[in-house]
Amino acid sequence: MAIQKILRRSLSAEKRSTEVPKGHLAVYVGESEKKRFLIPLSYLNHPSFQELLCQAEEEFGFRHPMGGLTIPCSEESFIGLTSHLRRA
Numbered sequence: 001m002a003i004q005k006i007l008r009r010s011l012s013a014e015k016r017s018t019e020v021p022k023g024h025l026a027v028y029v030g031e032s033e034k035k036r037f038l039i040p041l042s043y044l045n046h047p048s049f050q051e052l053l054c055q056a057e058e059e060f061g062f063r064h065p066m067g068g069l070t071i072p073c074s075e076e077s078f079i080g081l082t083s084h085l086r087r088a
Contacts, residue, residue, distance in 0.1 A: 029078040043085050046062045
């Protein structure tokens, strides 16, 4: 899957790397089990992604349970959005 190459999801929760490539941001996505994704910083400028950030702020404020930015949506919805942003 091309989107998986772009997102570069970590392989397991136990082996999360603290390294994030330059120009990317780590986010945690999922409704119950959170998965870590690396996204390009350019996604932050897109209105649809900014809407997700507003939802994250409403739900978590500035305290994120995973220690990083947590996005409150399903993994499928997030992959759909990032696939759309990649083509934009």
